[in-house]
Amino acid sequence: MSGKAISGAEIIINSLVDLGVEVIFGYPGGAVLPLYDALYDQDKIRHILVRHEQAAVHAAEGYARSTGKVGVVLVTSGPGATNAVTGLTDAMLDSIPVICITGQVPVHLIGSDAFQEADTVGITRHCTKHNYLVRDVDKLSRTMHEAFYVATSGRPGPVVIDVPKDVQIYTSDHVHSGTIKHASYRPEVKGDINAIREAVKLLAGAKKPVFYTGGGVINSGPAAAQLLREMVQLTGAPITSTLMGLGAYPASDKQFLGMLGMHGTYEANNAMHDCDVMICVGARFDDRVTGRLDAFSPNSKKIHIDIDRSSINKTVRVDVPIVGDVAHVLEDMLKLWKATTLENGRQSYDDWWAEIEVWRQRDCLKYTPQDDVIMPQYALERLQELTKDKDVYFTTEVGQHQMWAAQYLKFDQPNRWMTSGGLGTMGYGFPAAVGVQIAHPDALVIDVAGEASIQMNIQEIGTAIQYGLPVKIFILNNEYMGMVRQWQELNHGGRYSQSYSESLPDFVALAKAYGGHGIVVEKPDEVDGAIREMIETDGLVIVDCRVAKLANCFPMVPSGAAHNEMILPEEDEENQEYEGGAALV
Amino acid sequence: MHHTHKEIELAVRHTLSIIVDNEAGVLARVIGLFSGRGYNIEHLTVAPVDLEGNESRITVVTIGTPHVIEQIKAQLDRLVPVHRVGDLTECGPHVERELALIKVHCKGEQQLAALRIAEAFRAKTVDSSLDSYIFEVTGKTDKIKAFIKLMDDVGLVEAVRTGVAALSRGAEAL
Ligand SMILES: Cc1ncc(C[n+]2csc(CCOP(=O)(O)OP(=O)(O)O)c2C)c(N)n1
Ligand SMILES: [Mg+2]
Numbered sequence: 001m002s003g004k005a006i007s008g009a010e011i012i013i014n015s016l017v018d019l020g021v022e023v024i025f026g027y028p029g030g031a032v033l034p035l036y037d038a039l040y041d042q043d044k045i046r047h048i049l050v051r052h053e054q055a056a057v058h059a060a061e062g063y064a065r066s067t068g069k070v071g072v073v074l075v076t077s078g079p080g081a082t083n084a085v086t087g088l089t090d091a092m093l094d095s096i097p098v099i100c101i102t103g104q105v106p107v108h109l110i111g112s113d114a115f116q117e118a119d120t121v122g123i124t125r126h127c128t129k130h131n132y133l134v135r136d137v138d139k140l141s142r143t144m145h146e147a148f149y150v151a152t153s154g155r156p157g158p159v160v161i162d163v164p165k166d167v168q169i170y171t172s173d174h175v176h177s178g179t180i181k182h183a184s185y186r187p188e189v190k191g192d193i194n195a196i197r198e199a200v201k202l203l204a205g206a207k208k209p210v211f212y213t214g215g216g217v218i219n220s221g222p223a224a225a226q227l228l229r230e231m232v233q234l235t236g237a238p239i240t241s242t243l244m245g246l247g248a249y250p251a252s253d254k255q256f257l258g259m260l261g262m263h264g265t266y267e268a269n270n271a272m273h274d275c276d277v278m279i280c281v282g283a284r285f286d287d288r289v290t291g292r293l294d295a296f297s298p299n300s301k302k303i304h305i306d307i308d309r310s311s312i313n314k315t316v317r318v319d320v321p322i323v324g325d326v327a328h329v330l331e332d333m334l335k336l337w338k339a340t341t342l343e344n345g346r347q348s349y350d351d352w353w354a355e356i357e358v359w360r361q362r363d364c365l366k367y368t369p370q371d372d373v374i375m376p377q378y379a380l381e382r383l384q385e386l387t388k389d390k391d392v393y394f395t396t397e398v399g400q401h402q403m404w405a406a407q408y409l410k411f412d413q414p415n416r417w418m419t420s421g422g423l424g425t426m427g428y429g430f431p432a433a434v435g436v437q438i439a440h441p442d443a444l445v446i447d448v449a450g451e452a453s454i455q456m457n458i459q460e461i462g463t464a465i466q467y468g469l470p471v472k473i474f475i476l477n478n479e480y481m482g483m484v485r486q487w488q489e490l491n492h493g494g495r496y497s498q499s500y501s502e503s504l505p506d507f508v509a510l511a512k513a514y515g516g517h518g519i520v521v522e523k524p525d526e527v528d529g530a531i532r533e534m535i536e537t538d539g540l541v542i543v544d545c546r547v548a549k550l551a552n553c554f555p556m557v558p559s560g561a562a563h564n565e566m567i568l569p570e571e572d573e574e575n576q577e578y579e580g581g582a583a584l585v
Numbered sequence: 586m587h588h589t590h591k592e593i594e595l596a597v598r599h600t601l602s603i604i605v606d607n608e609a610g611v612l613a614r615v616i617g618l619f620s621g622r623g624y625n626i627e628h629l630t631v632a633p634v635d636l637e638g639n640e641s642r643i644t645v646v647t648i649g650t651p652h653v654i655e656q657i658k659a660q661l662d663r664l665v666p667v668h669r670v671g672d673l674t675e676c677g678p679h680v681e682r683e684l685a686l687i688k689v690h691c692k693g694e695q696q697l698a699a700l701r702i703a704e705a706f707r708a709k710t711v712d713s714s715l716d717s718y719i720f721e722v723t724g725k726t727d728k729i730k731a732f733i734k735l736m737d738d739v740g741l742v743e744a745v746r747t748g749v750a751a752l753s754r755g756a757e758a759l
Binding site: 121122125126129130133150154155182183184185308309310312313314 | 605606609610613614617621652655656659660662663665666667668
């Protein structure tokens with residue numbers, strides 16, 4: 001543990017190397033100059049210079065979600081740290097492992113309102129899993145290692161390490177390596193075997209079961225997704241996924257009912273409403289998923305697997321809680337299921353599937369294609385079709401385009417779909433795509449964007465160009481903050497207050513101005529050509545895809561409605577105002 | 586928010602003991618959790634309790650429905666510097682005490698009344714002048730409240746309370 005004394009800045013760099021970090025996303029400033037100096041003459045860690053600190057965090061999130069590794073961020077004190085807050089909150093709500101190192105004013109100036117001083121640990125206390133202010137250089141190495149342990153174990157999340165400038169300069173010979181566990185924070189990964197046994201018993205007796213799976217499966221790692229496939233296929237039960245969980249189970253499989261929730265499919269939401277046993281795997285009964293709580297799946301027994309005990313019984317009471325890591329629990333569950341069904345057999349789900357088939361026949365994602373106007377759904381269907389055989393990753397911004405992407409793109413593998421679920425952060429998708437492309441330089445990385453959202457972090461085109469990242473921005477340009485406009489149509493009598501996207505830039509010229517390539521597409525029969533051109537063009541491409549301006553995203557469970565009270569595409573003209581809907585989010 | 590649960594649950598008072606690392610910001614984390622998620626804090630005490638000063642014990646008296654109390658405990662438990670969360674109300678019999686200092690201003694007859702009440706409550710006189718006293722009283726919350734109420738009639742100037750400290754009965758630790 002002891003050796004030659006080195007500076008705090010070197011300790012940080014060495015710890016990152018020791019912890020397997022290859023890339024960090026950052027932006028320099030006064031309070032991190034010693035760290036940037038230490039980065040200068042080393043080649044173990046690649047620094048990606050973003051154009052805004054929020055984007056650094058989203059890029060780290062994209063990197064983390066597409067690789068299963070930790071995303072690392074380096075920003076300066078004060079404005080650097082406060083700019084990172086949205087990204088940290090985003091990572092917090094979507095449980096993404098991120099380490100964010102922030103510079104701080106020297107220890108003796110803390111609390112004096114010094115230049116670029118902000119109370120970073122105070123500000124980020126609520127939007128991080130944990131945070132540290134390191135006042136003593138001797139504790140720096142240990143803190144770095146512990147922070148990685150905290151960010152990655154249990155339910156992952158962002159961790160901030162605030163390092164005063166003088167601590168970066170002081171030297172110390174206290175150097176750790178390897179994993180350092182936290183003294184009090186030791187999350188359980190194995191589920192209680194009795195609870196798992198009870199769950200298997202419930203499942204074996206079910207006539208109408210449904211698997212409801214979420215981002216926890218993806219966070220648990222590839223083994224979890226594999227075990228989920230095995231479990232679902234062995235049982236023969238239907239499965240639906242949250243926005244966060246897409247790809248954990250192959251969308252192309254016949255047992256997959258599509259996404260559930262506010263913009264989920266008719267069959268998924270009805271199956272959730274009518275099931276007799278629900279197996280929730282790594283999802284958290286979010287309000288976008290449950291709709292009206294007192295009408296949520298009223299007649300089912302509920303099993304909930306989650307690594308975070310506080311997610312259990314938070315909003316929905318469950319019958320069999322299992323606290324543990326998805327992969328560990330599913331492994332035990334599979335063994336017990338095999339033994340149980342071998343002995344006693346299980347119920348037939350034929351009647352259940354027949355019911356589901358009727359819902360499926362409703363074809364809830366059907367839309368009416370137009371000859372002269374591109375329907376956003378059509379654009380996404382073509383994007384899916386023309387990229388399905390490629391090594392492709394999708395990110396999104398937030399709005400209607402995000403929900404359409406979730407509905408019309410098909411993910412057969414985990415870690416291929418990156419979207420801001422919990423926080424719903426416009427401006428997430430493009431920097432996240434930058435992070436994904438850094439991790440997968442040869443892959444096709446596409447940000448499905450809205451014309452409003454993309455403007456929130458559009459400056460990152462500079463980053464993409466600087467590092468030669470061939471990210472594709474596919475804008476579904478409806479000239480509206482479409483999701484806002486849709487809610488104004490449904491809940492506020494069509495009074496489109498401030499939701500029109502005025503003064504849009506010429507996106508083609510914008511791409512060119514940075515050194516990228518731009519394509520405009522206005523007619524349905526030009527869509528395929530534009531997508532092909534996008535794929536075949538080396539380097540950054542913006543596709544400005546002009547779509548129908550007033551299309552609504554359906555199906556939709558309005559806020560305050562139950563799962564079986566969905567608005568379907570063809571019904572959208574009648575009676576959409578929903579009692580109480582205007583007060584809900 | 587819509588109706589969260591079908592059954593109507595009554596709010597109950599729970600005394601929680603939380604063992605935490607004695608480090609900067611830990612109290613802010615605990616209190617921030619209560620304010621951020623809209624939970625109640627009726628009483629709060631905190632101080633290091635082991636000889637080395639590495640661990641602190643926080644006692645929180647809170648009020649909430651059983652469902653909310655469960656959530657509070659689970660949320661506390663996932664804070665990184667929290668070692669253990671104990672629910673003394675749920676764990677069975679426990680002892681609760683708080684200490685109060687009460688300043689009264691009084692003369693003549695009233696002075697005698699104040700001293701008589703103090704004696705009945707086993708309060709100590711820790712300061713006195715010609716026309717004032719400070720009493721130190723310990724006991725359960727109800728007793729402290731009753732004492733303050735009586736002193737109010739005699740000439741209460743100001744009062745300070747430590748909030749509840751509590752331990753479970755018997756030989757076991759949390
Ligand atoms: C940072 C941020 N600000 C505001 C919102 C609220 N909001 C949600 S969707 C949306 C409109 C998005 O418009 P656009 O990017 O054009 O997507 P569309 O819905 O038209 O597909 C807004 C303003 C948000 N989610 N994030
Ligand atoms: Mg739009």
